[in-house]
Amino acid sequence: MYRSHVLVCGGTGCNSSGSHHVIEKFTEEIAKAGLDKEVSVVQTGCHGLCALGPIVVIYPDGTYYTQISADDVPEIVQEHLLKGRPVERLMYDEENAGTEAKSLADTDFYKKQTRVALRNCGVINPEQIDEYIAVGGYEALGKVLTTMTPEQVIQEVLDSGLRGRGGAGFPTGMKWKLCAPNKADQKYVCCNADEGDPGAFMDRSVLEGDPHSVLEAMAIAGYAIGAHQGYIYVRAEYPIAIKRLRIAIKQAREMELLGKDIFGTGFDFDIDLRLGSGAFVCGEETALMTSIEGNRGEPRPRPPFPAVKGLFGKPTILNNVETYANIPEIINKGAAWFASMGTETSKGTKVFALGGKINNTGLVEIPMGTPLRTIIEDIGGGIPNGKKFKAVQTGGPSGGCIPASYIDIPVDYDHLKEISCIIGSGGMIVMDEDNCMVDIAKFFLEFTVDESCGKCTACRIGTRRMLEILDRITKGEGKIEDIDKLLELATYVQENSLCGLGQTAPNPIISTIKFFRDEYEAHILEKRCPAGVCKALLSYNIDPDKCKGCTLCARNCPVNAISGTVRQPHVIDHEKCIKCGQCMENCKFGAISRK
Numbered sequence: 001m002y003r004s005h006v007l008v009c010g011g012t013g014c015n016s017s018g019s020h021h022v023i024e025k026f027t028e029e030i031a032k033a034g035l036d037k038e039v040s041v042v043q044t045g046c047h048g049l050c051a052l053g054p055i056v057v058i059y060p061d062g063t064y065y066t067q068i069s070a071d072d073v074p075e076i077v078q079e080h081l082l083k084g085r086p087v088e089r090l091m092y093d094e095e096n097a098g099t100e101a102k103s104l105a106d107t108d109f110y111k112k113q114t115r116v117a118l119r120n121c122g123v124i125n126p127e128q129i130d131e132y133i134a135v136g137g138y139e140a141l142g143k144v145l146t147t148m149t150p151e152q153v154i155q156e157v158l159d160s161g162l163r164g165r166g167g168a169g170f171p172t173g174m175k176w177k178l179c180a181p182n183k184a185d186q187k188y189v190c191c192n193a194d195e196g197d198p199g200a201f202m203d204r205s206v207l208e209g210d211p212h213s214v215l216e217a218m219a220i221a222g223y224a225i226g227a228h229q230g231y232i233y234v235r236a237e238y239p240i241a242i243k244r245l246r247i248a249i250k251q252a253r254e255m256e257l258l259g260k261d262i263f264g265t266g267f268d269f270d271i272d273l274r275l276g277s278g279a280f281v282c283g284e285e286t287a288l289m290t291s292i293e294g295n296r297g298e299p300r301p302r303p304p305f306p307a308v309k310g311l312f313g314k315p316t317i318l319n320n321v322e323t324y325a326n327i328p329e330i331i332n333k334g335a336a337w338f339a340s341m342g343t344e345t346s347k348g349t350k351v352f353a354l355g356g357k358i359n360n361t362g363l364v365e366i367p368m369g370t371p372l373r374t375i376i377e378d379i380g381g382g383i384p385n386g387k388k389f390k391a392v393q394t395g396g397p398s399g400g401c402i403p404a405s406y407i408d409i410p411v412d413y414d415h416l417k418e419i420s421c422i423i424g425s426g427g428m429i430v431m432d433e434d435n436c437m438v439d440i441a442k443f444f445l446e447f448t449v450d451e452s453c454g455k456c457t458a459c460r461i462g463t464r465r466m467l468e469i470l471d472r473i474t475k476g477e478g479k480i481e482d483i484d485k486l487l488e489l490a491t492y493v494q495e496n497s498l499c500g501l502g503q504t505a506p507n508p509i510i511s512t513i514k515f516f517r518d519e520y521e522a523h524i525l526e527k528r529c530p531a532g533v534c535k536a537l538l539s540y541n542i543d544p545d546k547c548k549g550c551t552l553c554a555r556n557c558p559v560n561a562i563s564g565t566v567r568q569p570h571v572i573d574h575e576k577c578i579k580c581g582q583c584m585e586n587c588k589f590g591a592i593s594r595k
Contacts, residue, residue: 002040004081006030007057009122011046011208012201012240014053018069022054025073033077045209047122049109051361052092057122064092064107108378109360114341116349117165117325118365121209126244129251132212138257140331141216144223145265153224154180157327159335161347166192166283166320167398167424168500169346169413175317179307180225182315187227189218190311190318192288193234193241196280197396198447200427202351203321205363207234207241210325211248215258215271217327222269225317230271233288237278245273280397280451283425284499285318286310287453298453299499320425322351342368346412350423356393356430359384369410372402376430387432391515395424397444397451398504400511401437420511422504436533437516438523441508442470448505459502462493466509475536478524483513532594538579539595544569546591553583553592 008014008023026041047055052066056076063086065076072090079085092107115121124131132138144153158173179187191214195203207214218230234242249271252258260268274292282288282297289311291297310316326348330338339347346368352375355361359381366375376382376389383389391401394411400421402409409415416423431440445467454460466489472478490506497503513520522528529537542553542562549567554560561577564570572583584592 002038003060004039005059006039006041006081007044007059007122008041009045009047009053009055010043010126010240011050011053011121011205012238013046013050014055015240017053017067019054021070022056022068022073025070026056026077029074029077030081033082035077035081039081042125043127044123045121045126046205046363048113048118048363049092049107049360050363051359055122058086061086065090066092108381109362109364112370112374112378113365114349114367115365116329116338116341117206117322117351118209118363119329120213121205121363124210126209126211127247129212129248129255129257132210136332137212137328138216140328141219141223141257142263143331144220145263145267150180150224150226153220153331156335157224157330160330160338161335161342161345162323162326162330162338163346163413164319165322165326165350165425167395167422169423172319172323175307175319176221176224178305179315179317182308184314186229186312186314187222187225188311188314188316189221189225189227189230190285190289190292190316191218191230191232191324192283192285192318192320193232193238194276194279194282194288195235195238195321195425196278196283196451197398197425197427198444199353199355199429200396200425201353202363202426204235204238204241206321206325206351207238208244211241211244212252213328214321214324215248215252217324218271219258219262219269220327220331221317221319221324223267225315227315227317228268228270230269231274231292231311232271233274233276233282233292235278236275242273242275249273279453280447281453281499281501284501287499288318289316296453298455299501301498322426343410343412343414345414350411350426352426352428354380354428354430356428357383357387357432357435358430366411368412369415371408372411373407375411375428376407380430383430383432387434389430390433390435391431391437391440393429393431393440393444393508394427395422395504395507396427397447398422398500398507399424399427400507401431401440401515402511403515405515420507420514422507434531434533436474436529436531437512437519438470438474438529439531439533441512442467442474444508445470445505448501452501452505456496456498456502458493458496459498459505462489462497463502463505465489466493466506470509473520473523474529474534476523476527476534478520480521480524482524483517483520487513528595535579539574540572540577540579540581540583541593541595542570542572542583543591543593546589548589548591550588552586552588556582556586558582 056065163169286300287297306316547569554562
């Protein structure tokens with residue numbers, strides 16, 4: 001029995017910051033101090049506060065250390081683990097609260113969250129099935145196989161109000177119910193782990209921190225619909241998630257929690273992995289299934305829907321990682337428990353990857369209906385450098401931009417739909433006053449143009465025509481009628497695209513025109529980018545009254561566009577200027593302005 005446990009984040013973010021070295025150093029120093037029989041080192045998944053990794057949490061006291069390097073480990077071992085004196089200079093200092101947060105629960109980042117899908121992330125070693133079982137793992141599977149009928153399982157999921165967390169928000173129980181009665185010699189359960197939205201890492205973190213929850217949920221789904229085979233389609237760019245999934249599947253098979261005659265009930269179910277090569281369109285369910293079959297990932301017309309004719313032409317259900325992660329808790333704690341969180345039409349919690357211009361970058365899980373202000377200001381810690389909050393992009397390339405005027409909007413499916421935005425899979429990119437909304441729309445449209453499979457004309461050609469118009473506008477070559485042309489094209493692409501990629505591709509354009517039309521007009525009519533982002537519309541100028549003639553600007557200009565003599569005002573040749581901003585960054589007297 002260990003008296004202390006040192007939990008070190010082993011997720012992708014912390015790992016890239018050297019957490020694997022921290023783990024090795026803890027193991028070494030603990031052994032050197034003769035504490036290896038008293039203190040265990042546990043590699044966990046993501047704790048959530050990614051901006052401050054590598055993160056180390058020491059139990060039972062719950063001391064929370066951030067940005068730990070291997071060099072800090074000897075001091076923590078000697079002072080905290082050996083002498084019982086936490087190293088205060090390394091502990092998380094919650095500046096906004098003005099106090100030191102000595103445990104996770106004390107921090108503003110965590111205390112307004114409700115962790116359901118992320119319940120085990122950062123708590124258990126994802127590579128040890130015993131640790132998952134110790135926190136109630138596979139109890140839900142045992143419960144459904146021994147005490148519930150498939151119909152009762154489906155009804156429990158229906159009553160919970162769980163909606164798909166992959167973007168569309170379709171009721172999970174209804175999807176299972178539609179598939180269950182369809183007769184076939186084989187059915188399939190698929191998991192979409194092909195997380196392609198820029199800035200999204202929710203599913204990756206669940207797979208890295210709690211892979212068994214997904215395996216257990218897929219087995220429950222298989223029992224509910226009468227399937228005996230599952231497939232997890234995961235991005236090849238997620239090496240840690242893939243490694244831990246393979247370990248988890250192997251361990252579950254060895255303990256007969258996957259495979260033949262699970263729990264001695266006669267129910268067979270197994271799971272295999274399929275690796276995706278990074279095609280965003282394979283996030284669409286029929287394209288994903290086509291890829292699993294070994295073909296090029298392209299969407300198929302619907303109907304027939306996958307519940308009738310899906311993978312290999314057989315009845316199939318597909319949910320994403322986060323959706324499955326909720327299932328064991330719903331079975332164990334009941335539909336009423338899950339439905340007690342959230343809103344009337346958006347039950348439970350939602351995981352968001354919070355990034356961009358925000359102090360607390362990381363992974364958050366909040367009850368549906370939580371005001372956006374709570375996420376941005378309380379959990380996220382507000383906007384850095386004293387800048388003003390301008391907007392937040394939700395739902396990735398398929399989503400829209402919520403302006404600052406809607407900062408008190410409840411974040412759920414219906415409220416966001418009312419303002420032409422969607423929750424999507426859960427990416428949340430925060431923007432401040434220095435972001436150009438026309439440029440943001442262009443960025444996301446560039447992504448969808450690159451990722452379009454090209455199968456249908458509306459998406460293949462329509463998105464490219466919209467991108468051409470946006471490109472003209474950001475270069476100062478736009479016409480006022482281009483705004484209406486963008487909206488016209490957006491409607492056409494939405495209504496005529498075959499799959500969700502094309503149908504939602506215009507969302508960033510529609511929402512930015514709706515809420516930031518003045519920025520489009522400034523680009524077109526005034527040939528000006530209000531945020532100073534679009535290079536073609538920028539102009540750098542030297543104020544002769546402030547210039548001291550120090551020559552720093554001229555010496556740092558890469559194209560020799562600045563001339564002047566020592567101690568005399570300098571000038572910029574706008575014909576040569578490439579608008580790189582080096583002159584402004586190097587001026588010590590504030591003499592250079594950008595307009």
